[in-house]
Amino acid sequence: MLRYMTQDELARRPGLRDTMFRDRAAQFSDRLGWAVAVDAAGLERDQYDALDPLYVLWDAGGDRHGGSRRFLPTTGRCMVNEHFAHLNGGAPVSSPVIWECTRFCLAPGAGPHVAAALMLAGGELLERQGLHHLLGVFDANMERIYRRIGASPQVLGSAGEGRDRISLGLWSLTRQARARVARRAGISPALSQLWYRRAFGAENSSLQPA
Amino acid sequence: MKSGLERILETLEGAKAPADMQNAIEALRDSFAVRHMVYHWVSAAGEQYGCGTYSAAWVARYLERDYLRIDPVVQGCMQHFQPVDWKRLDWSGKAQRAFQADAIAHGVGHQGFSVPIRGPNGQFALFTVSHDADDATWAAFERRNSRDLILIAHYFNSKALEFQPGRTPAPAQALSPREVDAMTLLAMGYSRAQVANSLSISEHTLRAYIESARLKLGALNTTHAVARAISRGLIVA
Structure with a gap:
């Protein structure tokens, strides 16, 4: 199932939390060879994890993480503006209706339905938090994955060539794109909404679409 | 209205x-x-x-x-x-x-x-x-x-x-000539279709200009972007 969690909630689920940071080490340090910091316990965390982000996790059962994304508002300190502004001609993106998502991670062996489920969670946040876009940096490999699950972003800028190309993009999932992603994930819209409501509560879960 | x-x-x-x-x-x-x-x-x-x-x-x-x-x-x-x-x-x-x-x-x-x-x-x-x-x-x-x-x-x-006292203003981002044209016409009350027509571009392209101007201005929506562009003297209306 999809879980929407902040640090205080993750602290109550240390198994889920630590498998997330371990799977991030496996993906970003071991597989992709990025210069990320991995601690003695094998967990990958950075300065943005200390800024109280919102995480979306795929709970694979057995206290294990199956995949995750990390969200921060672009009005505050965030990774895209502090490290990737060059991909947008040096211009920071700062808007209350745009959140950045970073550290899109899949656990080893996680199927394509997990990637689709994580995109679907992004769709829930877009619609129910009154957002216009999600902003993210991705490499050539993720670009393929996004295309395969039917959720390609609008590219603002790129650097590098071939396998090494990284890009900055905006997502605004249309209703059709969300339906496509939900089918890929094998999750009904009703179930996705239930998971969202579980995290954010009935009172505050049903912003009306603009 | x-x-x-x-x-x-x-x-x-x-x-x-x-x-x-x-x-x-x-x-x-x-x-x-x-x-x-x-x-x-x-x-x-x-x-x-x-x-x-x-x-x-x-x-x-x-x-x-x-x-x-x-x-x-x-x-x-x-x-x-x-x-x-x-x-x-x-x-x-x-x-x-x-x-x-x-x-x-x-x-x-x-x-x-x-x-x-x-x-x-x-x-x-x-x-x-x-x-x-x-x-x-x-x-x-x-x-x-x-x-x-x-x-x-x-x-x-x-x-x-x-x-905020002692704040350093964020450097104003210049709008491109096309963005200035689009925002100016919007500020004059033209509809999107009329703006696109006046500039001989598609509405899809116009949307891209408006969106990039909106981001540069840190504005919440098109109305806010037009208001900011005017108050910062980036367009004349």
Whole structure:
């Protein structure tokens, strides 16, 4: 199932939390060879994890993480503006209706339905938090994955060539794109909404679409 | 025809002094017909600044009792950035229950909706609406108004950042000639179709120009982008 969690909630689920940071080490340090910091316990965390982000996790059962994304508002300190502004001609993106998502991670062996489920969670946040876009940096490999699950972003800028190309993009999932992603994930819209409501509560879960 | 809300926000956009923010928040409180509306900036050093409609007695009491340390709204919102209904916060502690009773006795209202705001360099502020209503009425109010309230919260914050003493203004981003053309025509009241036609571009391309201008201006929507482009002298209208 999809879980929407902040640090205080993750602290109550240390198994889920630590498998997330371990799977991030496996993906970003071991597989992709990025210069990320991995601690003695094998967990990958950075300065943005200390800024109280919102995480979306795929709970694979057995206290294990199956995949995750990390969200921060672009009005505050965030990774895209502090490290990737060059991909947008040096211009920071700062808007209350745009959140950045970073550290899109899949656990080893996680199927394509997990990637689709994580995109679907992004769709829930877009619609129910009154957002216009999600902003993210991705490499050539993720670009393929996004295309395969039917959720390609609008590219603002790129650097590098071939396998090494990284890009900055905006997502605004249309209703059709969300339906496509939900089918890929094998999750009904009703179930996705239930998971969202579980995290954010009935009172505050049903912003009306603009 | 402009809505009352748009008019108030335009006035706020043109605010030249903190007193104008106070007038705007009072007008908004009346327009939403709620008990209170408050914008509250808390600096890392614990200094507080803002505007709002709480009674002077309650503001003085809040400061005197140093309620900032225990207020579940402030404490809860610091860890999150999504808007929160007060019922979802933790009021179970003894100090928190006493604080809540004191707030209600001072006419704050027993329902609340707060929007946390994260600004540059770790800046933190809160925008709050409070009222007296039953749960169902309040839930309906939130459903109807959340989106507008989130935008209003950020309008207040961007104004407050402008008035911050010793601030270094963000370098203004120049608009490209095409973006200037598009925004100028929009400011003159042309529809999107008319703008696209005048510039001999597709509406799809026009959308891209508007979107990039909006991002450069840090604006919330097209109307806000046009207002900002005018007030910064980037376009003439």
